[in-house]
Amino acid sequence: MNHDVNTIFQIAGIGIIVAMLHTILKQMGKEEYAHWVTLIGFIVVLYMVITIIDDLFQKIRGVFLFQG
Amino acid sequence: MSAIDIIQIVGLGLIATFLVIVVKEQKPVFAFTITVFTGALIFLYLIGEIQHIIQMLESLAAKANVDLVYVETVLKIIGIAYIAEFGAQIVRDAGQGAIASKIELAGKLLILTMAIPILTLIIETVLKLLPA
Numbered sequence: 776m777n778h779d780v781n782t783i784f785q786i787a788g789i790g791i792i793v794a795m796l797h798t799i800l801k802q803m804g805k806e807e808y809a810h811w812v813t814l815i816g817f818i819v820v821l822y823m824v825i826t827i828i829d830d831l832f833q834k835i836r837g838v839f840l841f842q843g
Numbered sequence: 844m845s846a847i848d849i850i851q852i853v854g855l856g857l858i859a860t861f862l863v864i865v866v867k868e869q870k871p872v873f874a875f876t877i878t879v880f881t882g883a884l885i886f887l888y889l890i891g892e893i894q895h896i897i898q899m900l901e902s903l904a905a906k907a908n909v910d911l912v913y914v915e916t917v918l919k920i921i922g923i924a925y926i927a928e929f930g931a932q933i934v935r936d937a938g939q940g941a942i943a944s945k946i947e948l949a950g951k952l953l954i955l956t957m958a959i960p961i962l963t964l965i966i967e968t969v970l971k972l973l974p975a
Contacts, residue, residue, distance in 0.1 A: 779884055780855060783877060787862040790873030797870075813870070820876045827883045832926070834890045838897060839922025 779827065786820050793817075852885055879933055886929060916961060920954050927953075 793816035800809035859881035867874035897918060904914045927950025935943035 779887075783855075783859055783862065783880055783884070786873060786877050786880060787866050790866040790870050790877075793873070794866075794869030813872075817872055817876075820873060824876050824880050824883070827880060827887065831883045831887050831890070834887060835922055835926055838890055838894050839918050839925065 782823055782827070786823060789816055789820055848888075852888065855881065855884065875937055878936055882929065882933060913961060916957055920957055923950055923953050923957070926950075 793813055796812045797809045800806075800812065859877055863874045863877050866877065900918075901911075901914060904911065927946055931943040931946040931950070934946060
């Protein structure tokens, strides 16, 4: 569980850093890059969340629904 | 042991809420992902405890000579309710009440479908008891 809790902080950190990058790139006048940075950051975070959701659903399946 | 566990879970929830509030100012999408992640983490933690309860129920059913098919059906129904509730709450949190209602509807329908064999059995038993 300890390992997983760190991921929450990782997600929050990525969110804040992406927001910072977004602001900086916007100030520099590169709006397209800002949007791409947001999208890629979101995909990375989504991968983390999908991993744990997959784990959760597999466990629920194992506990409640037996084989399938 | 369980007292420390509940403190851990409450602490986790409080930290996650705090982070969500901080991140929501800049990027609401990331705040939402933190919510989903925390929900999944707590569920994942609870599923270990639920497994113990279920094992106890199974051994009780085996001792009482209850047909295992019915216990299995009941467990599947609980599982469906669990997953549907989890999904519906997350979706409703994201502001999509309509989709959340549909998820709940799907859960209810699937539960009803799974319960049909048990319902049929009950009705047949009642009909047998009735004088012809």
